[in-house]
Each structure stands twice: as C-alpha cells, then as structure tokens.
Amino acid sequence: LYIDFEKxxxxxxxxxxxxxxxKKFLYxxxxxxxxxxxxxxxxxxxxxxxxxxxLIHRNLDGVYFGRNLYHYRLIKSxxxxxxxxxxxxxxxxxxxxxxxxxxxxxxxxxxxxxxxxDAITARGYIEGGDIYRNFDVFLDYIEESILIDRVNxxxxxxxxxxxxxxxxxxxxxxxxxxxxxDDIKRxxxxxxxxAEYSRLKSVNMKFNKSSRSEEIIIKxxxxxxxxKIYERDYEIFxx
Numbered sequence: 044l045y046i047d048f049e050k051x052x053x054x055x056x057x058x059x060x061x062x063x064x065x066k067k068f069l070y071x072x073x074x075x076x077x078x079x080x081x082x083x084x085x086x087x088x089x090x091x092x093x094x095x096x097x098l099i100h101r102n103l104d105g106v107y108f109g110r111n112l113y114h115y116r117l118i119k120s121x122x123x124x125x126x127x128x129x130x131x132x133x134x135x136x137x138x139x140x141x142x143x144x145x146x147x148x149x150x151x152x153x154x155x156x157x158x159x160x161d162a163i164t165a166r167g168y169i170e171g172g173d174i175y176r177n178f179d180v181f182l183d184y185i186e187e188s189i190l191i192d193r194v195n196x197x198x199x200x201x202x203x204x205x206x207x208x209x210x211x212x213x214x215x216x217x218x219x220x221x222x223x224x225d226d227i228k229r230x231x232x233x234x235x236x237x238a239e240y241s242r243l244k245s246v247n248m249k250f251n252k253s254s255r256s257e258e259i260i261i262k263x264x265x266x267x268x269x270x271k272i273y274e275r276d277y278e279i280f281x282x
Contacts, residue, residue: 056208
C-alpha cells in the first residue's frame, strides 16, 4: 500500500485553515493554542463585528474555510501568494496539553469528547476521579494515539508541527500564545492593516478558555512524559 504522505499532510493542514474575506490573512489552525481567539479575530475583521462563537470554525459569512470543498482550492492557491500573510500560533506543549485535558475531561465542554470517552475510560479514566491520576491516564492515551497514528491523532493534542504543516508549508509567521498581544499585532502589521487592528475588540479577549488548567501543579514524572511525547515540538519551537 503506497501512501503519498506529503499530499495527505497538505489535505490535513488545509482542512483546518481559515482565510479572511479580503484574502489578506490565511490562518493555519493549531487547536488549543489560541485557535478560537484567532478565528474570532479573523471573523470580526471580515464582518466588522464580534461573531457567534458557534460559527467561527465552520460556517461564517464572508470567511473562507479549508473544510469547505468550494474554498479548499482557493485557500491552497493562496499559500503561494505573497500578498497574503500565512500564519499560525504555537504554545508551550505542557500548557497546551493541560488545556486540552481540562477542555475535554474536566470542563467537559468539547463537542468531540464523546468520541474519546469510551476509549479513555477503558484505559483507566474515572469520571470525576482524582484530577492528577486522570491526567496521567490522558497522557498515556495521547502517547498510544501518536504511536498508532500520529497524523490522525486528535488535533487538540496532535503534535503542533503536524497541525501547522511545518514540514509542508512555509508560513510567513509563527506566533506564540505566550506573547499573543504582541504577535497578533505583528501579523496585522505585516499585512499593512494596523488601523483595522486598532478597531478590533477580539484582540483583547480570550475565547474557549479552559477553566483552571493553570492552577494545578504538574508532577515531575508527568512533565518528563510530556517532554518525551512532544520532543520535536519542544525542539522546533524552542520551548
């Protein structure tokens, strides 16, 4: 069986992109790294107002979505157009995996939770159980998923270099969630859209934020496991 890995990766990355209505910004999504916030910014920039959060990832007027068959080819072509800022954001792998854990298995907010709950429960996860023990079960679950199929691992904890197509596409800018205000402003400056940036409300807001992920203290063995799982992300993005 022959699989053209590069072509598969191109489809995977473009499926999770959005482009502003004026085609000045092409954002490659990286789930749990400011994804909802950046999508809201592009939605507000395109439509001139804050938009319904339920629409920002799939069905928003005026915005181009890679998941839309009719937009796919257009977005793909804009990776080769200079007059469009191609960008993404990354995040410290530890903070990102904590955010995913809380979003799915503490806050129980993510719509994709149901597709994982049976599998992770079979591996020892206990609903409402000890938060640290369940986190270790979650890390084991991630490690197993990546070992089986790293590309088709859930994008919320898939390796970030895969999410943003690091080895497939050349992006103009890769920002950091830890420097979000400075870096999103720089994206707008690169497009010559400083005036428009100054009018956006969403640049000072956070969307789909996990509840208390920053409050728990990760144990040493868990940190070491995260560093092992996301070794390439730590290396590429210099965390």
